[in-house]
Amino acid sequence: MLHCLNTSSNLVGGGNISDMTVLERQRARIKFQNEHQQFSGNGFSSSHQQQFMMLGCDSALGEIVTNSMKPDPDYENGFDEETVKKRKTDNKVDLNSKDKRIKVCVEEGESKIVEQRKGQKNTKFNNGNKNKRENCEDSNSKENSKGSEIQNQKPDYIHVRARRGQATDSHSLAERVRREKISERMKYLQDLVPGCNKIAGKAGMLDEIINYVQSLQRQVEFLSMKLAAVNPRLDFNIDELFAKEVFTQNFPTTGIPSEMTNPAYLQFNSAQQLVSCCGGLINNMGIIPPEIGLCRNINAPTSASLPEIFLDSSIFTHILPSSTWEGMVEASNMKMEM
Amino acid sequence: MRNLSSLKKEFLRKWIKGLRKYNSQKKNMNLLERKKAIKLSADLAMASTKDKTTLWRKALFANTSTKIDDEQDMSTTSSTPQKKVIRKNSTNSYPLRKRITGRRKILRRNHTKERVEASFIAMRLVKKRTRKLKSLLPGGKFMDDSCLVDETLDYIESLKAQVEVMRCLVTSSELFINQP
Numbered sequence: 001m002l003h004c005l006n007t008s009s010n011l012v013g014g015g016n017i018s019d020m021t022v023l024e025r026q027r028a029r030i031k032f033q034n035e036h037q038q039f040s041g042n043g044f045s046s047s048h049q050q051q052f053m054m055l056g057c058d059s060a061l062g063e064i065v066t067n068s069m070k071p072d073p074d075y076e077n078g079f080d081e082e083t084v085k086k087r088k089t090d091n092k093v094d095l096n097s098k099d100k101r102i103k104v105c106v107e108e109g110e111s112k113i114v115e116q117r118k119g120q121k122n123t124k125f126n127n128g129n130k131n132k133r134e135n136c137e138d139s140n141s142k143e144n145s146k147g148s149e150i151q152n153q154k155p156d157y158i159h160v161r162a163r164r165g166q167a168t169d170s171h172s173l174a175e176r177v178r179r180e181k182i183s184e185r186m187k188y189l190q191d192l193v194p195g196c197n198k199i200a201g202k203a204g205m206l207d208e209i210i211n212y213v214q215s216l217q218r219q220v221e222f223l224s225m226k227l228a229a230v231n232p233r234l235d236f237n238i239d240e241l242f243a244k245e246v247f248t249q250n251f252p253t254t255g256i257p258s259e260m261t262n263p264a265y266l267q268f269n270s271a272q273q274l275v276s277c278c279g280g281l282i283n284n285m286g287i288i289p290p291e292i293g294l295c296r297n298i299n300a301p302t303s304a305s306l307p308e309i310f311l312d313s314s315i316f317t318h319i320l321p322s323s324t325w326e327g328m329v330e331a332s333n334m335k336m337e338m
Numbered sequence: 339m340r341n342l343s344s345l346k347k348e349f350l351r352k353w354i355k356g357l358r359k360y361n362s363q364k365k366n367m368n369l370l371e372r373k374k375a376i377k378l379s380a381d382l383a384m385a386s387t388k389d390k391t392t393l394w395r396k397a398l399f400a401n402t403s404t405k406i407d408d409e410q411d412m413s414t415t416s417s418t419p420q421k422k423v424i425r426k427n428s429t430n431s432y433p434l435r436k437r438i439t440g441r442r443k444i445l446r447r448n449h450t451k452e453r454v455e456a457s458f459i460a461m462r463l464v465k466k467r468t469r470k471l472k473s474l475l476p477g478g479k480f481m482d483d484s485c486l487v488d489e490t491l492d493y494i495e496s497l498k499a500q501v502e503v504m505r506c507l508v509t510s511s512e513l514f515i516n517q518p
Binding site for chain 2: 178181182185188189192193201202203206207212213214216217219220221223224225226227228229230231233
């Protein structure tokens, strides 16, 4: 143990110059405690022994070892001002070989320092960011419990761990929080907009979203035009409409909506079937087998909206073959095709 | 879909109410007027479903109220010059748009160095598309990025509900005509 103490003090003291700041002294103290505890502990893994061997060897060799090990970024960024390599390797070596309790102490000490430094820069606090912060840390260390502990103590700040190799001033941190918020919301959008699962990246997804919103808006336009044409007097008699079985299927009391026009969609896969099917479909509309109300989502709404419009218009010409109506349909088709 | 069917029911109820009101006001509307009436009442109904605090709903309310006012102005036969002036100001301003595009052109001229790195191209693409999305969404120009994504989520959901309800109504009224 004495051997280790000597080497560690050498590395710290020798590596650095005259200024032993409070930080470094604290770190050295903690390190000493940890090593002490480790020696007294029972479960010595081979890795521990290895690392102690490394401490005895050159600091350069130790560097190689630590660089091959998983870097612990939390430590990094607490001391970003001091970029002396020896100190870094020291910390890494120590950290990676700890059990959870000890690590917690170290982290606490370090994070308290971090908080002191960032105490003046007041970042706003959001309770919902707790999970995000823990996710950040998860990828790097395993201190979820520790993170929540700190947050319970000081509920006024957002605690964000800057990862390795990233700037740590408040502006970039705040920006990173904002960016992560946005990407999280985009994930929800991925679920909502069909066909977005394969696309990674903001630009492509935004494109899909724009297309989807546009197609939905166009559908609304078209449907309102159709409704206006169907009802010459704008009287929607709900009671009579509800009498139709079709309507109640769409607004059931059980709360599971079933698509009315699903039979139409099911026939959609090949465009050639469109015209031939619609005739038969219309005759069967009143008798819709309940199993059909299954396939919920339209896979490609952007491409389906146009063929659907064609289908609808062809249905209409089938029902009401009046000349003026056909003119209207042509006009709306042209509009949609644009 | 978190309570899509309840959303649809609410929308349908309010829409029918609005339509009946419209119907009582004017008789014998032609096709285009009917379509406009349908669309406006649908917009209003959509805007008043769920919690009314989202930005796009407020903007939609504002837009539809101006449109309704316009329509009422146009329906009155005697449109005084004052009313004409008001109508011109309320329609979304052609001269204003020109001014804005003019400013953008000037900006682009000063922007001499166009960076070609991938990150800058990606950033430009994203910016262009967010601009487009903002133009699509009602009240979108006043939103920042994070707000925008939330609002589009909500808007897409309501649009979906609206489309489904309308489609259902159309097919059922078709049936009604077919078998009276």
